[in-house]
Amino acid sequence: MALKKKRPQKSLAAGRPPILQRQPKSITRKSTKALINKHHLLEKRKKQALAKGDDAGVAAIDAEIQALGGLDAYQKASLQGQREDRGGDSSRVLMEWLQPCLTAHKEGSGRMLKMLEVGALSTQNACSQSGYFDITRIDLNSQGEGILQQDFMERPLPKDDTERFDIISLSLVLNFVPDPKGRGDMLKRTTEFLRAAGRYLEAPSLTTNFPSLFLVLPAPCVTNSRYLDEERLVGIMASLGYAKVESKTTQRLVYYFWRREGKGIARRFRKEEIRAGSTRNNFAVVLGYIMDLMSRRAATQARILDIW
Known part of the structure; x- marks a missing residue:
């Protein structure tokens, strides 16, 4: 009678159904x-x-x-979206634009420039690793150490220049604001946190680029919106005192670098259709309503005082 071949015993764990499947490294x-x-x-x-x-x-x-x-x-x-196979870190574009200016500044033994990164997701992006910036990182839901959990719209306003910044980064932040008026308010609020234009007497080479705002949006927000195109965005930013220095458009994103030149001339930008089409999206930026309301109130108060 032939002996049966003895099979190796399996562990108890091997006989259990899997309790937890390993999560995929990424989603499509x-x-x-x-x-x-x-x-x-x-x-x-x-x-x-x-x-x-x-x-x-x-x-x-x-x-x-x-x-x-x-x-x-x-x-x-x-x-x-910041992975290499998804387009990578958007701040690399900013560093490409600023590298000549920053290199000259560092060779002159200049101070580190102060950056406010709104909506920060990582402490290891190109700006963080460059050695040129002293970065304050904030986000609504901090993803780790080095990122302060804070709403930019509720951040206390600076008391003086020591609390202001040379540059603000809004990379894929403005599009997260749910309404057009809120987006206009956010852009307007950036001006409160930047140093005044022309305050670089100790480093004249910086005046061509600072103080500044780095703005990144999904490309369709500008290229395929009923209510916003680049010309209108330039007008909105000009009314806040910003001038466009650099821009770049890819299939997925639009990148803008704006230099703060002054207080600007207040204008009202309503939600107005500038491009028709059933395939357009509804992304818009509205600016001026709060300012107009304050002006009307001030005028009303002035008339009351005149009456009395």
Whole structure:
């Protein structure tokens, strides 16, 4: 009688069904884009529900956002976009533009320039590793050490130049603001945190680029919007005292580098259709409503005083 071949004993663990599958290293570009777009849409709907006082609607939308993974999932999707195979770190474009100026500044033993990075996702981007910047990083939902959890719109205003910055980075931040007026308010608020133009007497080579704003948006926000194109964006920024120094457009993103030249001339930019078409998106920036309201109030008060 032939002996049966003895099989090696399996461990108990080998006989158990897998409890937790290893998470994939990344999600596809299509899934990343869908998650980000859905998050933006929900934030916009939430803003509208809040304006109407629809508490039940706000609660329902919050539940949808949490089902998607909340702000944390949105940021992880955004981080995927900074991988080399997804377009990489947007601050590399900024460093390419600034390298000649920064090299000359460093050779002159100049001070490190102060940068405020709004919506920071990493402490290891090109600007952080360059050695030229003293960076303050803030984000609504900090992803790690070195990034302060803070809302830029609620950050205390600087008391003096020691608390102001030479450059502000808004990389894929403005498009996250859910309404056009809020985007205009954010751009206007950047001017409060920058040093005054012409304050580089100790380093004249810096005046061609600083103080400045680095702005990155998804390309369709400018190239395929009903309410915004580059000409209109340049006009909005000029009214805030910014001049365009550099720009770059890729299939996915638009990059802008703006130099702050002064206070600008206040203008009102409504949400007006400038390009028709059923395939256009509704991204817009509205500027001037708060300023107009304050002016009307001041005029009303002046008339009352005249009467008395």
